[in-house]
Amino acid sequence: MGRLLIVGGVLLAVVGVVIVLAPNIPFLGRLPGDIRIDNGNVKVFIPLGTMLIISLILTVILNLANRR
Template sequence: MEGGKFFIYLGIFLLVMGLILTYAPNLFNWFGRLPGDIRIQDENKFIFIPITSMIIVSLILTLIVNLFLRR
């Protein structure tokens, strides 16, 4: 039964994120442009390493998982 609840919460989260990205895409313009995100661009290639953005995503996901899976 716990697996079913997880998929319900995951579906609700994905639905909310989809609605936000569809109707308010400007809310996430900062993502990928933070200090610490590395961008290297030449004529023929583009390299993007989102170090700071991924640290923030990791912190947010850790908080969400701890809130829902704490016993």
């Protein structure tokens, strides 16, 4: 239980840092696979490539944390 709380806290801190630094990361949101639709006053952004990269990074981190 304690290990889970530590991993959760570290993960939350990392997400916070990423949110603060995201505007300074030039490729975040502009990866191949990110879909942008701009029709007049309707804008749609679907970050599939960015979500895939974030998912892979989080999977590796959580698998390393759960390894015994």
